[in-house]
Structures are given as C-alpha cells and as structure tokens.
Amino acid sequence: MPVAGLLLWASLLTGAWPAAPTQDHFQAMPRVRLSFKELKATGTAHFFNFLLNTTDYRILLKDEDHDRMYVGSKDYVLSLDLHDINREPLIIHWAASPQRIEECVLSGKDGNGECGNFVRLIQPWNRTHLYVCGTGAYNPMCTYVNRGRRAQDYIFYLEPERLESGKGKCPYDPKLETASALINEELYAGVYIDFMGTDAAIFRTLGKQTAMRTDQYNSRWLNDPSFIHAELIPDSAERNDDKLYFFFRERSAEAPQSPAVYARIGRICLNDDGGHCCLVNKWSTFLKARLVCSVPAEDGIETHFDELQDVFVQQTQDVRNPVIYAVFTSSGSVFRGSAVCVYSMADIRMVFNGPFAHKEGPNYQWMPFSGKMPYPRPGTCPGGTFTPSMKSTKDYPDEVINFMRSHPLMYQAVYPLQRRPLVVRTGAAYRLTTVAVDQVDAADGRYEVLFLGTDRGTVQKVIVLPKDDQEVEELMLEEVEVFKDPAPVKTMTISSKRQQLYVASAVGVTHLSLHRCQAYGAACADCCLARDPYCAWDGQACSRYTASSKRRSRRQDVRHGNPIRQCRGFNANANKNAVESVQYGVVGSAAFLECQPRSPQAAIKWLFQRDPSDRRREIRAEDRFLRTEQGLLLRALQLGDRGLYSCTATENNFKHVVTRVQLHVLGRDAVHAALFPPPASAPPAPGVSAPTPAYQELAQLLAQPEVGLIHQYCQGYWRHVPPSPREAPGTPRPPEPQDQKKSRNRRHHPPDT
Template sequence: MVQVMMTCLVALLWVLIIVGERAAQGQRPRRSVVFSDVKLKLFKEADFDGLSSLMVGDDVGRLFIGARGKVLALSLDDITIKTNEVKWTVSSADRGVCEMKGRSSEDCENYVRMLHPLDDGRMLACGTNAFSPACSYLTFKGGNLTMETAVQDGRGKVPFDPYQDFASMMDGNTLYSAASSNFLGTDMVFQRHGQNPIKTEAKRSWLNEPTMISINLAKLNQTTENREDDNVFLFFTETAVEERRSDLRLSRVARVCKSDVGGMRTLQRRWTSFLKARLDCPFGDAGSPSLVQDVFFLQDEDNWMESLFYATFTSNPEPSSTCSQSAVCAYKLSDVRQVFRGSFLTESDSGGWVTYAGAEPFIYPGSCINDEMRAGGVVSSLNLSDTTLLFVKHHPLMEGAVAPVTGRPLLVRSATQFSRIVVDKVTSLDGQQHHIMFIGTTAGWLQKGVWLNGEGGRIVEELQLFHDAQPIYFLQLSSRSGQLYGGARAAVVQLSVRDCSRYTSCHDCLLARDPYCGWDLLRGLCAAVGGASDASMVQSLADGDVGSCPNADCKSKIAHMRLFTHVYPSEESSRRISMVFLSSPTGQQPFTAVHLAAGVAQFLPCSPDTNLPVSWSFSGSVLQPGPRLVLLSQGLVVTPSSTDAGLYTCETVEEVKGREHRRTVVRYRVQVHDKSSRIQDVAVIVSAVCAGVGLMFLYRCCRQKVKNHVGCGNRWRDADMGGTEVTGGGGEGGALR
C-alpha cells in the first residue's frame, strides 16, 4: 500500500513538474514583474468604464480621460486624485433612435473617443453620441473643467461605432482624421477638416476596406534645403488590390502634403498628393504578412530625415492558427520618403496590377511643393495640370515597399499580441542617446525594450499593469514628469519610467543595461542616471562590465527558508527531511542541508528573480541530464543513489558580448539515506515534496494562465479576450530575431 502511494505521488510530482515546465518554455524578457510587485498608481471607480481616449496635459498638470458619458481630469502627478468630472450623456430621443436602428443600449451611449489640445488653450472633444457623432470644446481654467453647450457635427471625425478603429491628429487648430463617415461604418475617409477641407477619393484603389491606425506630421518646410511642404503620414491596413488573393490584408503607409488644397478641375477638394506603399516588417511564417497595430513617431529635431517611426505588428494568421507572433519594426523618415519617389503600379486590362512603364507626367505625381516648383510657378496644388492629377487619381500605389532600418524587426515575440507603443529618449552617463520602447500587450503587460546600435533590440523587463488580463488600449508618456500612463477599458495606471529599484545589486543593475539606471557608489543602490555625475555613478550599457562594482556587493547574505510546516512524530524523521540554511565560510554562498531518500525522484527548487537560464553543478562539475537527473528551468529532479551526496549549486547564466556572468541562486548540501530504512517515513517525505511542489507549480500554472490567456481578433472588441505571453524569438532576453 505504501509503495503504491509512493508511486502515485511521484507520478503526480512528475506531471506537475512537466506541466509547469511546459508553461515556462520559451525565452523571456530578462525579468518579469507581477502586478503586486510593480510600483504603480491605479485609478478605478465603480461607475468608470468604456475608457475611450486619453490625453496628457503637461501644461496644466492633468491627465484627461474620455470615457462613457463623461470626461475626467486626474492629477498628472498622482492619478488617484480626481480633480474634475464633466458629464456628457446622450438624450433619450437620440438613444431611442439608435436602439430603433438595431443597436444595443450599451452601444447607444456617448463614448468620448477624441481629446485634442488646441492653440487657444481649449480641448476638442468628440464622442459617438448614440451613433450620431458630436463634438464640443472643453476648457480647463482655474482648476475647473467645463464644457461648452454648443455641439458640432462629428461625422467623419470619430466613428459612429464606439469600438471601430480610427486615427486622428491635431496640427494647431486643424484636425486630420481617418474614420468612417456613415452609420454602417463602411465609408472610410482620410480627411482634413477646417477652412480648406479635403479628403480621399472614393476609389477602391485608394482605400480598400481599411483599418486606420495612426496619423503623424513630419515638419520639413523649415528643416529641408528646398523648403518642401510638410508631410502627413497615415498608417493603416487594408485588403490588397494588387494581390491575387482577394482576402489578403497588408500594412500600408500613405503620404499627403500638408498644404494640399485639391485640384482646380480634377480632384476638387480631394488629395492631389495621396500616395501609398506597402509597409514591410518581415517575421513569422512565409506568406503571412504582418499587420501594423500602432505607430509612434520619434522626432529628431537636429535632423528630421533621421526621425523614426516605431511600429508594432502582429502576423496575419491563417484561419487554422490559434494566435500570432508580434514584432516591433522601426522606419527612417528618409527611407519612407524615398519609396514615394519610386515607380508606380498600374491596373492592367485583365484587372491585375503591374509596374507602370510609360512616361510619368511633369511635375512628378504626388510631389509636395518645394522651392524648385515654386520657381516654376507651381505654388499650390491648384496649379497642377490635369495630366498630373489624373495620373495621381488612377495610380495611388507605389511599387516599392518600405523596409525597416535594420532590414528586420527589432523585437519578436511568439504567441503575444502587441497593442500600443511609445518611445522615450534617454541620455546615458557617456552622453549617448538611447531609445527605450514601452510596448503594451492585449494581456495587460508592458514590455520595456531597448535598441542598442549594432546589437538590435532586447526586452529588459516586462511589467504586469493590471491584476486581471485585459488589453492595453492607451499608452502616453509625460516628458515633464517622466511618468507613463496606460489605459484599459475600466482602469488607468501610472508608473515611473525611471524606477530602478528592482535592480537589487550592482551586478544586476549593470548587467540589465537599462539606460535609465546606474549604480550609485555613494548610496549603494541602483538609481536613475538623470542629473547624476559620472563620479558618483557607474553604468556599462555596451558590454555589461561589472568590474566597477564594489567588493562589498559580493558579500554573502544569509536568508532563511521554511519549506514544510508538517510536524513529524519521530525525532529521526524530522532530521531526515529538515531543510535549513547553514552558515558557510566567510565570502561564500550559504547552503541548505537536504536529506533525500535513495531511489526516489525528488525536486530541488531554484527560482531566480530573473528569467535568465540556470546551470547546475555538483561538487564543482557542471551537471548534464542523465538517467537520474532532469534539469528544468525552475529546479532539478534527482533520483539519488549513495554516490550522489554532495554540494549542488544552481546559478543563473548571462552572456553579454561574449562574456559569461554567473550568479549563485541557491546551494544544497545533499545527504542520501537508504529508502529501506524507514519506508513509511520516506512516503511522508515524498508526500510532503509532492504537496509543496504541487502547490508551487499549480500556483505558477494558474498565474501563467492568467498571463497567457490567448485571444486574437478585433483590436477593440475581440481583443478583450486577452493575449498570450508565452515568449519566443531568439537572442538575449527572448527578444532578438
């Protein structure tokens, strides 16, 4: 009976270990920090949901939030402090009309989906208003937030549907939007509003079932030698007209000129400069195009042509796929513009798209006004010939594709859905500038990535922003306060991007190679390098050199651990299974005394506070898998014989620029006892081990399931199912590709 019980318990042990190991497979960011360990501020109220827009007001110290039926103002320094709230609900008449048209009561609310600052200090706010979009103006003055009573038509500025994707940008007091302009959400238009309204032509070759992502402005007029007109870029996905597959969706970037006012006769009040090209981010399976999810424009004020578009992508999965990979690609502004100077595609008589081989009209189609054109008498799009405008009308698609700056993604992760991205610039102690990427996922985790020249990208750490798995729909960074703000449907979080407290030792601080952080020699802690002097801090971003760490950092610290609380009846039994830390010679890592039963598979845990790979050694020799040894990411399964008694050491292994760094996590002084001496006590041992390991792995699996909840589909509605966080890719930190 005892033998049967032992066999069952050992089998349970193996099942739990294998399940836990499979859940932990795949390379990960260097460190994963769960919600309870992240230093953040959380805003959440019982009647607060339907978060639809978010705007950082650095000038007034407020975070403005558009939600269902209201706009809130939170303190930018502490979002748990709500300073103002303005109600903006729908009338009963509008709600009745909306519901009569077949929409649900919930969808017939007013979701404030747009908040933009204006030059006069006011804010433009637009909401869905029971599928009848409306806009108004907000004023924040003297600490009070008020809304004007006058309401404008919001059609084409925000969608009718509270969940449909759209994009908008405010340039001074001029609004650019890419949104549906009809109740069914089928008429998608990219337009500029205001005194000189202008929009896209209603042609399938211009926009074909698009999903709008982002609009960005590149200010070139005052920064280029020939004073070219400023460029406006639209990022979107659409069904490709040039591909044989009728359902194939591709990522696109389109460009128009800021001063475009349409043509005199042809393309009246239509963009005369609208050109589009494929946006490539090569990863995943061949034949599965990647779909852009979000774009952040990082401007280089010294050289605008060196400015970068950072974009998140997910692969386009086949119908049989359960989920997709995600990646981050970066594109140089000069490379994007170069594609719009290339060859055009044209539609053939058979309906296919081929390279245009004829003569291109002068002026080059889609050109933005510059000094050369002005000297020739073309000072406005109204001066363009009908020949040029007709060519643009029928040839909006470029042959070339925009490739990422490195020719490949900066980061790739498997079975993960990236949602939003923001990028910060930080100056390290050596005066170099580095780009830090903050990437949200549909499972509520934030990836903190670094791109170092010559090395590619890597994920320094990932942070769980919400207790429950939910998509991150909004990410904004305050340059004034160094705070990052993230929003889900019913909650907003705030955290400092310069928090270095998770690096608890000098070695950990320097090996993480986090550009925000350095080791403070005077205070003996990892701290933000902003404003620090070279004399008081050390940093090694290039190669993770820990040679400058003080020796005191390497001293052993004795901790205490209690694995089992079961009280055993006999003194001999308690001696056999006791696990306590014993003192070791000065300067050496303390070890744990462990008594194991011969011939019984038992587990020695090793749980570092990072996701680095571990290595086991026995009496100074590196252990290899064998008949009696199974090496796992979270421990070692050993079926010992009498010759296996000795000192077992678990270390993390980190390689930086060809240099290997090892840090001891735990050491076990193992003694092996003959299992025949007290078979009943051994059964108790195995039972205790199974119970302890079982609880540990069940906890890990449950936590992993919350973290790894798979969900693919619409970025607004279906994404609420969550996303998978089982990581993949190659290279250090589980990020390189």
C-alpha cells in the same frame, strides 16, 4: 539626435545587423517579471478606475504645459494629474440623450456595448479649450471643453451650447478606429463617415479652407481601411511643402482575389485645395505606399507581418527626419507573431519620389508607370520648393488631376532599416499592441528604450544593442502586469520629463515609473548585469542613474554588462548571499532542489560534492537527474546521492553561487524506526540499528504536525511499511477484528492536511 552615444543607430546605418535574427532574438525573456500585485508593492505604479460604470479608456492627449492627461471613455471625459492620476481627477459626464440611445437600440445595436457616447477625439483647440468628439450612440457629436489657461485654474467643463455634428470627425461605430490631427484650427481625420461603416475617408473639416476628402468608394484610394495614426512631418524649411502622413492598414487592392491585408503610409499636402473636373473638393495630392515588415529567410521567402497595430514617431533634433516605430502582427491563422519595425523618413520620401504603380499588359498586372510624367509631378504641393509659381492645386493641369485619381499608389514599398524587424515575437502566447519609445542618457551613450504593450495587459521594457560580431542583441529588461484584470493595452504615452509611462485599456488607466532599479537586486553585479540605462550602482544600492551623480562609486555598463570590471571591490561577498538549506530524502523516493536565479538569462550549472575532501563535479542530465527552470529533480534516490549540491549562475562570464543544499539520504528501515520507535524496554529488532542523532532530529521534525513533513515524507510510504520492530522478520501475524484494523489505520495514517 546626438551622434555620439547612439550606438544602435550607428550600427543600423553602417550595416551592423545579423543576416537573420537569432533564436534568442525571437524568444526574449524578461530579466524581471512582476505581477500587478508585485508592481503595486514596489510603490512605483498607480491605477485609476474610479468610474465603475464606464469602459474603454483611451489616452487621447498629454498636456505637459497644464500637467494634465486627457482620457476618453464611454460617456466620460477625464482630466488626470500627470504626477498622480488618482489625485483630484476632473470628470465630465457626457452621455448621449435617452432618446438617441433608444433610437440606437431600435436600429439593432447593442444598448450597452455600442449605444453610448464613446469619446474618440480630444485635440487642443487653443490655450484654454479642447475640441472633443464622441460616437453619440451612432450619431457622432463634437463640442468644446474649457480647461482654463493655467494648471492652477482647476477648470474643466463642457460647453453644450457649442455642440455640433461629428460627421467626418468621429466614427459612428465605436469599434472602428480613427486617426486625427488638429492643425491651425483645421481638423484632419481618417474616419468612417456613415452609419453602416462602409464609406471611409480622410477628411478635412473646420477652419477656413475648403472641406476636403478622399475619392468616395474608390478602392484604389482606400479599401476597407483601419486608421492608426496621423502625424505632421515637414519636408523642408518651406512651409508650403508640409505634409500630413496617415498610417493605416487596408485590404490589398493589388490582390483583389485574396483577403490579404497590407500596412500603408499615405500623405497629403496641407495646402491642398482640391482639383477640378473629377476631384472637386477632393484631395489632389493624396498618395500612399506599402509598409513592409518581414523576416527574410535563406531561401528568399519572407515572413510578413502585415497587420499594422500602432505607430510611434520619435522626434529628433531634425524635425524633418523623425524615426518611425511601428508594431505589426501576422494576419494569417496558422502563423502567429508580432514585430516592431523602424523606418527612416529618407526611405519614405525615396519611395514617394519613385515610380507610380500602374496596371497594364495582357494580364492587367501591376507594373511601374513608364509613360510620360505630367508636370508638376503628381503629389507635389503647390507653392512649394518645386512649384513656386503655382499657388493652388486648382491651377494644376487636367492631366495631373486625372493621373492622380487613377494612380494614388506607389510601386515600390517602404522597407525598414536593414530590411528586417528590430524586435520579433513568434510562438508567444500574446501579441504586441502598442509601442512607446524613450531616449535615455547613460554613462556610455544614449539609448532607445522601447515599451511594448501586449494583448494580455502587460508592458515589456526592451532595448536592442549592437554586438561586436555584427549582430544585435535584444534585452527584455522587465515585463509587468499593469492591470489587476488583464485586458489588451489600447494606448500608451511617455512623459520623459516626469519619468512616467501612462497605459490605458478597457478596464482603466495605470501610470508607472519608467524604472524600478531596486527590483534587479541588492548587489552591484545584479545591477550591472541588468544593463538598464536608467539604473546604476551607486556604491550601496541599484538606483536611478543621473549624470550628476558621483563618478567614483557609480557603476554602469549598458553595452557589455561586465560586473567583473565594473563591480571590482563590490563582488567579494557575492557568494556569501547564496541561499543555504538542508534537505532529507528517502532511498527510492524523489527530491527536488530548488534554484531560481535572479536572471532567467543566466546559464545554470549544478555541482555535487560528496564530502569536504571530495572534488566537485558537474551534474549532467540523465535518467535520474532532471533539470528544470525551478531547480533539480533527483529521482529514485540512492545512498550515494547524499552530499552538498551547489547551483551556480553564469552571465557575461560572471559566476556566483545561487543556492547550496546539503542533502541527507535515509534508508527506509531507519525512517520507519524514527517514525515508530519501539518501547524503551523492547530490544531492537534484528538487523535494525539504534537511531542516530540525525534520525532522531528527523523524528522530532516529523512529530510536529504544523510543519506538515509527515505528509511530505510519507506519501506512498505506507504501502511499503516494513515489519514492526517488535516482530522478527517472517513472523506471521494473527488475524485481527475489523474494528481493530480500522483503528490501526486511523492511528498510522496521518490526516491529509
């Protein structure tokens, strides 16, 4: 990871973080929000759901070398083109046998929702084959798929003769999550291995080493876990020190009387051969620690997000120190929220090198273990940096094995960088479900762009920037609906090489571009204010930023977004793009002046000018003036409200006019005269002047039924119709027959169209 340009991480490591997230940090608003229809109209997204009789799509493997993406769903394995997921997809139909489905239904399971072959594991076996596993209608099964040696081979078929049991590799129940990694032809999987879903384990199968698992039915090791992710992260240059990390959530063993759920990170040594005595064919290096993601308050009470949902490991130039991004949600029924926390491997290793959790004392409380530590230290890999003389865990002394079985938990927890979340969502109508991160090179450095999936089928694009006053600023660049029928985002993956994001849910798969620069606007100021590291003003439009583009016309300022400095020479016509309109209103009625700036992050002001010689003044919120997100509402219009209204938007000290509205306020008598003019021979009624040209223009507009203005201006007006111009005020009207009254009502009341 280049040091120069990593502004965010520099601020994190030097302590440039707010004492507490600001309110804006909690309630981020997207600069651009696109519906699924609007997203498709941009031409930057493609949606795949060819298979109408299947559900539960999961992106399980991205293969950049073959230009393919492998997706599992109910009864199908898909191979999709990374360039265009709709171009010649390769499809394998892999369903459970009818006999097995019948047995599944007879056992009490749902024939449609559970008794199918839900593909849950796709791992690369070698250059030509994949290893795939499915639930098999509550009888997990695995086999190999031939994908060819090259992308041009266009090969994709199942090898049924190599079908084998999937127990310990894939769950029986499709609702239970699994996390797996295939390393050196050995499969490591966190999975439930029984029909009832009560026996959870971290398994090692296949390969030449001994099959291994965690201690069975031992709540200190695993307590009703949900597995999220598995990742190999080396500790040092010594291969024997390599460890596989599992991320999961489980019921807390520290508080057995409460239903609390804790997020965990566990690890095992790849060369673990198990122990002896009580740990034969069981891990003798398994350790776990709590992952904390919480918001500290001034009173010292922390608001915790404990439900781990997703993990993304961002690789750096140092393979031993990737950056860990994790999505959490709150587990309580009262407080609803989500957060993204970031962890460093240095902090994780420090916790695993710290004290072990131990129960002792009269109240049998959890305390740090303070007794004599056996050698080698429990959790150390054999043949590694600290145990060069021990070639196998079977050589470990009895006290090490016994200690490991009873002390798998570390006393200290792993806290995120600066001990607080990077992104927080509270009070929102959704929860975050997934995260993917891309590193982007911009004109002023390298930035981390977060793509956050939600349970309502949207993806948010977010960057977090350090501010000059020792705080951070979260910017939600866009939020897009990625599915026609909203469904929670299940999995996501990024191809930086192709600048594409791939998103999967129960209803299908969508791939979309990482950037839609043209959506920010057609002006240099709009492009600069967006502060999207993917985009820059090229002199004519907001377009994809490339380091090789001409510097003379390129304008980009991600950190500050200052269009006054960056767009000098391009801002002359900023106010000429304002929307100008004319509106009419009637005394006593209401008028709504619409103003929707391109950015919801801009501060809006309304200015009023009665005539060109008058001074403009700002409209303050009061009884008759109501400011909304869509514009300004004027209630009970008065003749003095006529004039020019200007809506201005200010963002980063850059101000421009969004809308100008010339409002004409008409008296009721004049409107009535325009609507129902007297015959040419009839003299005007006393007190009613002849129609002015403005009123005549209004009468012409109202006379056009297709415009629909009759309905707009006259709703509620008929209840207060003044006397006819043909009659003097106070002249009594003779009674009229009922049929004539109905005829008059039909004539005077316009149809409700």
